[in-house]
Amino acid sequence: MSNKKKIPNATMKRLPLYYRYFKQEENNGNDRVSSKEISEALDIDSATIRRDFSYFGELGRKGYGYNVGSLLKFFLEHIQGSNVKNVILVGAGNLGSALLNYKFANIHDKMNVVGAFDSNESLIGNAINGINIFHTDDLETIIQQENVEVAIMTVPMEAGQESAERLEQAGIKGILNFTPIRLSTGPDVTVHSIDLGVELQALFFQMKNK
Numbered sequence: 701m702s703n704k705k706k707i708p709n710a711t712m713k714r715l716p717l718y719y720r721y722f723k724q725e726e727n728n729g730n731d732r733v734s735s736k737e738i739s740e741a742l743d744i745d746s747a748t749i750r751r752d753f754s755y756f757g758e759l760g761r762k763g764y765g766y767n768v769g770s771l772l773k774f775f776l777e778h779i780q781g782s783n784v785k786n787v788i789l790v791g792a793g794n795l796g797s798a799l800l801n802y803k804f805a806n807i808h809d810k811m812n813v814v815g816a817f818d819s820n821e822s823l824i825g826n827a828i829n830g831i832n833i834f835h836t837d838d839l840e841t842i843i844q845q846e847n848v849e850v851a852i853m854t855v856p857m858e859a860g861q862e863s864a865e866r867l868e869q870a871g872i873k874g875i876l877n878f879t880p881i882r883l884s885t886g887p888d889v890t891v892h893s894i895d896l897g898v899e900l901q902a903l904f905f906q907m908k909n910k
Contacts, residue, residue: 711752717742718752719775725768734765784812786848790863791855792818792833795878799852800828814846843870850874857881864891 860879
């Protein structure tokens with residue numbers, strides 16, 4: 701991106717919501733939308749939307765709104781990247797299996813899950829939603845062969861740090877971490893952690909204070 705402003709984490713987390721919205725509007729045959737329409741669809745106030753978009757330059761025009769096709773192209777080229785990202789899943793147990801059954805392509809058409817890994821012999825050789833499960837011994841080989849950059853990690857907590865180190869050494873640049881521990885990685889690896897326990901506590905807090 702040519703814009704060098706530091707983008708707040710809150711804005712970055714909303715970008716996939718914007719992309720999904722514009723993709724849906726394209727599917728609906730709409731050419732342009734207003735910040736008010738985006739606001740009503742996503743329950744995000746218009747001022748926040750305009751501020752989010754301002755970090756990337758002039759994406760819309762006053763009195764016109766936002767061109768759906770142009771915004772989709774922008775998101776693909778400057779935020780998601782124009783190339784398909786090959787992804788693996790490490791840990792094909794209950795949570796991992798549920799994620800494999802999730803239709804990733806429906807929300808992110810630039811992501812390709814090329815395989816899953818586990819050490820449980822009863823899982824190896826099976827396929828979930830068309831995605832083959834390999835032994836963890838084959839991890840480095842598949843990462844190199846498929847040019848994998850991203851890993852979804854759903855291993856047990858006690859195996860989290862060791863798995864992250866192995867992924868980093870194999871060349872992984874991004875980890876979506878579902879283990880409830882803070883991973884220690886080098887500066888070249890981006891980690892995004894999702895702690896389901898913390899998310900539930902946040903939900904309970906919001907319900908109590910609504």
